[in-house]
Amino acid sequence: MSMTEQSSAQRMLGGFADKLVALTDDVLFADVWERSELAPRDRSLITIAALVAGGNTEQLSFHLDLGRRNGLTEAELVEAITHLAFYSGWPRAMSAITAARTAFASDDGAGG
Template sequence: MTEARHDAGMRVRREVLGDGHVDRAIATTTPFTEPFQDYITGAAWADVWGRPGLDRRTRSCITLAVLTTLRCEHEIAMHVRAAVRNGLSAAEIGEVLLHTGVYAGVPSANIAFAIAQRTLAELGVVDPPDEQGQGRET
């Protein structure tokens, strides 16, 4: 990968995921995982997220829908945080998950809603659920 492509990918990756997340990923990179980290920096972040055809809010919606469909639980929280960084509200994230549930199945959406609720509460975007599971948007 060229240095320019790597730099472009890292810039987009940091803007979408935040410096803390990217710094942790870099710090835990090993010789075994380095080729994959280079690949996603170039392919995902420079070549796809860096394209002009869709804004980042739309890309976040698509990403959350796909991760929900595939039940990629470990990735959903990261991309809920990214969606908030890209300007989506809790209500909009909920709509993406609800819409996805119709096409991907209720169990997949149920998992994603639980992860999103926890992540949005950690970000202070919504209140954590009380004992009855009720929370409110802030």
């Protein structure tokens, strides 16, 4: 990321929650996500599963996009959410699949 380009966290919370932005950018994405012990594709799938299981659809759109950039296909993501319905609950999976449908529709022609 260039010095003038803002991260998602900076755009959302910069000037309001600067420490949370710094932790998100410097620890979570610049350190944890860059560790070599798991591939980015695997980290994305794990993160998406955790968000679905926790019912955290607010963060899902960003991570679905990141997952696709990290090599997951839309079909794989739909299948993961379908699988999670039986482990994390039907309502959470339905909320997640609705968020995925919206995210994928807004990106028509942009990959995946």
